[in-house]
Amino acid sequence: MPLDANIYTEITSLDAALDTLFKTLDAARESSGQDRLPQAMTRPTAQAEGSVLCAPVVAALPFPPFALAAASGYALKAADTYAATGEAPATLQQGKTCFAISSGDALPPSCDAIALSAHAAVDGKDGVSITAPMLPWLHVRRIGSDIAAGEALFCRNHILRPSDIGALLAAGVDEVQVWDRLEVFLATVGGNFRPAAGAADGAAPATGAAAGPATGTGTDAADGTPGAASGTASAPTPGTASSTATDAAGSATDTRLVDGITPSLVARIQALDCRARLAARLAAPLAAMAEALRDFFQKSLAAGGHALLLCVADEAALAVVRTFLEADGQIVSPNVGLLPGAPAMTAVYEGRPVFCLPSSPAGSLSAFSALVSPTLLLMSRRPAGHCPGTLSGGMTETGGLMAELASSLPAYPGLDVFSPLALARVGEKTVALPLRLGEGYKTTVRTQGFAHITANGKGAPLGSSIRAHPLRPVETLYSTLFCAGGSDLILDLMADALLRQPHPVHMISVGADAADALEALKNNHCHAAVLHMADDDKGEFNFGFVQRHWPQGKVIFVNLAIRQVGLVVPAGNPRGLKSIADIRDKKLRCVNRLAGSSTRLQFDALLRHAGLTPQDVSGYETEVESQLAVAAAVLTGKADCGPGVAAAANAVGLDFVPLGGERWDLVIPRAFLDDPRVISVQTLLQQAAFKKRIAALGGYETTLTGQKLELGVRLGA
Known part of the structure; x- marks a missing residue:
C-alpha cells in the first residue's frame, strides 16, 4: 500500500495543541450531553491513599478523644498542689489522690494535671510529695487538642497522602467521597517488537494500587482488544523486516526489538493514579489495520475507557491511523512539534482524547510528559503540579526544590534528620519553614516537603538555601500562606x-516575637x-x-x-x-x-x-x-x-x-x-x-x- 501523499506538514506548538484539545473535548461533552469523566464514589478511608476527594472533609470526632498524659510522672488534681513549695510540699496518696502514669496513657477521671518526676518524691509508703504547684492541664493533651470535631481537614480535589489517611481515621472519618480512577487504554500499532522479559505481550504488569482489575488479564485472541494476550509471534507487517533470521549454524533467531517503551508508558499512567489497560500489539497487515483499530476503540469504550493512547511504530502505521481517525474520529493537532522524537498527534474519538506517540524511547516519554500527562491530570481533577515538573528557578536536576530557609535548621550529630517543612512561594522565591519535630497529626498534614540532614551533616542557618524534597504537588506552593508573629x-x-x-x-502561622x-x-x-x-x-x-x-x-x-x-x-x-x-x-x-x-x-x-x-x-x-x-x-x-x-x-x-x-x-x-x-x-x-x-x-x-x-x-x- 503506497503512503498517502497528503502528508501533514503544519507544526503545532505544545500550548496550542493542549488548548485546542481541551476545547474540542469540552465541545464534544456539550454536544453529547454526557460527562465522560470519572464519577464520584465512596471508598474506605484506609484504602483511599492517592485518591482525589470530590467533597470537603471535616473531622467527625476529636483527637485525642480523651485526655492523655503528655509526659510520664504522676497524674493528680492540680488544686491539690496550689500551695506546694520545696519547703512545704503537698503530700498525696498514690493510688488515691495521685497515680503513676506513662506518656500516652489516658488520664484518670479525677485528675487534670501531670507532675513530672523532678517535682515528686516517693517515701516508699505510697506517699508522694509534690514540691511545686501544678496548673490545670499541665503536661496533658486535652480532648481535641490535635484535631477538633467539625474542623475542616481537607478541601475538594485534595489528593490524599499516607499521612492524611492516618489523620482522617483518627478523626473518625471511616469513608470518603472520591473520584473514581481514570481508565487509559494503550496499544502499540505496527512495528517489529517482542515483549520485555517478565511482561507478557499485551498484558500490563499489575503493580501498585493504581493497576485496575483488568490490568494483567487477557482474552483468548491477540486481536487488539483491551487485555488481549498474545503468546505467539505476529506476522511481520508489510514493509518491515522479518521477525526471524538464520545464524551461521542455521538456527532461527528472534530479530524483533524488545519493547521497553510500552511498560514505561504503563508505569507513567499508573504513577498518575490512573488504571492502565494494555491491549495486544496491533500488528495486522496494513490493509486490515483500520478494522483492528475500530475493534480496539469500540471495545475500549465499551469497557469504560476515558482516554486512548497509541504508540505508533512507523510512518506506514501512522498513515493508517490518520486515515481511520479522519473517517471515524476528529484529528485535533496532526503534528505537535516536540523534541526529542518525531511529531505526535492528538485526536478525539467518541468524546475521548486519543494520543498517537512516536515509538522511540525518548520521543514517547517526552510526548507523554508534555501532552498526555497534563490531559490525564486535568481529567482526573488533579493539579498539573501533581506530576514531577519544573518550577521556574526552583527544581534541581535531582528533583529537589531549592528553597530559602525562614528559620535555622539544626543538625543532630549521629542522626539522619528528615525535617518536615512547610513550603510556600513568597514573592519571587520559594521559602521553606521548618516545622517542629514530634508533633501530632496536624504536623503531618501541614508538611509539604522535607529536608534531609545526614548524620554527619551540618545544620543550615536562617536565610540559607537548602534542597527540599516536595511531598505535595508544586502547585500547592501557591495556595500556602505564611504568617509570622503572634500566637x-x-x-x-x-x-x-x-x-x-x-x-x-x-495558612501556616508561626509564633514569634515582634x-x-x-x-x-x-x-x-x-x-x-x-x-x-x-x-x-x-x-x-x-x-x-x-x-x-x-x-x-x-x-x-x-x-x-x-x-x-x-x-x-x-x-x-x-x-x-x-x-x-x-x-x-x-x-x-x-x-x-x-x-x-x-x-x-x-x-x-x-x-x-x-x-x-x-x-x-x-x-x-x-x-x-x-x-x-x-x-x-x-x-x-x-x-x-x-x-x-x-x-x-x-x-x-x-x-x-x-x-x-x-x-x-x-x-x-x-x-x-x-x-x-x-x-x-x-x-x-x-x-x-x-x-x-x-x-x-x-x-x-x-x-x-x-x-x-x-x-x-x-x-x-
Whole structure:
C-alpha cells in the first residue's frame, strides 16, 4: 500500500495543541450531553491513599478523644498542689489522690494535671510529695487538642497522602467521597517488537494500587482488544523486516526489538493514579489495520475507557491511523512539534482524547510528559503540579526544590534528620519553614516537603538555601500562606476559615516575637506579620514600631481584632479591684510579665496614664514568662493581681478586670496586595460571620476587624 501523499506538514506548538484539545473535548461533552469523566464514589478511608476527594472533609470526632498524659510522672488534681513549695510540699496518696502514669496513657477521671518526676518524691509508703504547684492541664493533651470535631481537614480535589489517611481515621472519618480512577487504554500499532522479559505481550504488569482489575488479564485472541494476550509471534507487517533470521549454524533467531517503551508508558499512567489497560500489539497487515483499530476503540469504550493512547511504530502505521481517525474520529493537532522524537498527534474519538506517540524511547516519554500527562491530570481533577515538573528557578536536576530557609535548621550529630517543612512561594522565591519535630497529626498534614540532614551533616542557618524534597504537588506552593508573629485563638480561627473557602488557602502561622516577625517580613519569608505593639502613651499601636525598625518598608495595616487586656484577679474579685490605681490604693501585691512583651508594654502604658510609677506597684519587679504563669501566681495566692488577658484567667477559674485593649494588626507588604492568598484573608476579615466567631471567643472586640488602618487610628476609633 503506497503512503498517502497528503502528508501533514503544519507544526503545532505544545500550548496550542493542549488548548485546542481541551476545547474540542469540552465541545464534544456539550454536544453529547454526557460527562465522560470519572464519577464520584465512596471508598474506605484506609484504602483511599492517592485518591482525589470530590467533597470537603471535616473531622467527625476529636483527637485525642480523651485526655492523655503528655509526659510520664504522676497524674493528680492540680488544686491539690496550689500551695506546694520545696519547703512545704503537698503530700498525696498514690493510688488515691495521685497515680503513676506513662506518656500516652489516658488520664484518670479525677485528675487534670501531670507532675513530672523532678517535682515528686516517693517515701516508699505510697506517699508522694509534690514540691511545686501544678496548673490545670499541665503536661496533658486535652480532648481535641490535635484535631477538633467539625474542623475542616481537607478541601475538594485534595489528593490524599499516607499521612492524611492516618489523620482522617483518627478523626473518625471511616469513608470518603472520591473520584473514581481514570481508565487509559494503550496499544502499540505496527512495528517489529517482542515483549520485555517478565511482561507478557499485551498484558500490563499489575503493580501498585493504581493497576485496575483488568490490568494483567487477557482474552483468548491477540486481536487488539483491551487485555488481549498474545503468546505467539505476529506476522511481520508489510514493509518491515522479518521477525526471524538464520545464524551461521542455521538456527532461527528472534530479530524483533524488545519493547521497553510500552511498560514505561504503563508505569507513567499508573504513577498518575490512573488504571492502565494494555491491549495486544496491533500488528495486522496494513490493509486490515483500520478494522483492528475500530475493534480496539469500540471495545475500549465499551469497557469504560476515558482516554486512548497509541504508540505508533512507523510512518506506514501512522498513515493508517490518520486515515481511520479522519473517517471515524476528529484529528485535533496532526503534528505537535516536540523534541526529542518525531511529531505526535492528538485526536478525539467518541468524546475521548486519543494520543498517537512516536515509538522511540525518548520521543514517547517526552510526548507523554508534555501532552498526555497534563490531559490525564486535568481529567482526573488533579493539579498539573501533581506530576514531577519544573518550577521556574526552583527544581534541581535531582528533583529537589531549592528553597530559602525562614528559620535555622539544626543538625543532630549521629542522626539522619528528615525535617518536615512547610513550603510556600513568597514573592519571587520559594521559602521553606521548618516545622517542629514530634508533633501530632496536624504536623503531618501541614508538611509539604522535607529536608534531609545526614548524620554527619551540618545544620543550615536562617536565610540559607537548602534542597527540599516536595511531598505535595508544586502547585500547592501557591495556595500556602505564611504568617509570622503572634500566637492566639484568632489565628487558629483564620486558618480554619481559610481552608473552608471556595478557593482554599492553607495558612501556616508561626509564633514569634515582634522583632522576629518584622524581620521575616523584611526578608520576604512571610506574606504577613501579626503585631500588637503599643507605640506610645496615646493608645497608638504598631505603626511606630514598624517605622522605627523598617522605615523604608512599604506596608499596609489591616486589623484582626482588639484583644482586651487588664488584671487577672482571684475568683469573685474579693478586693473589689476596678482600676489600675487600686493596686496602689489597696496596697495589692502584683506579679509582672517579662520586659519587652506586649502585655508588659500595655501595663506600663496603663500605669503612666494613671499617673503611677513602677515604685507604686508592689511586686512590679517580679517577672514571669507567660500569661498562664501570671494566672498561677494569682491562683496560688503569691500575688493579688497581675497584667494578663481574659483567656488565661478563664482557663483556671479566675476573674478578669478589663482595663484596655491591644490592637492586633496584620502588616502586609504592598507588593503582596494582589496575591490571591492575601486577598482571601482580607475578604475573610470583612465577613460578618467570621467577626461573630471572633466575638464568641470572649475578650475580643471586632469594631475595626478587616479595616485598613492609617496612622492615628486607635482602639475602637
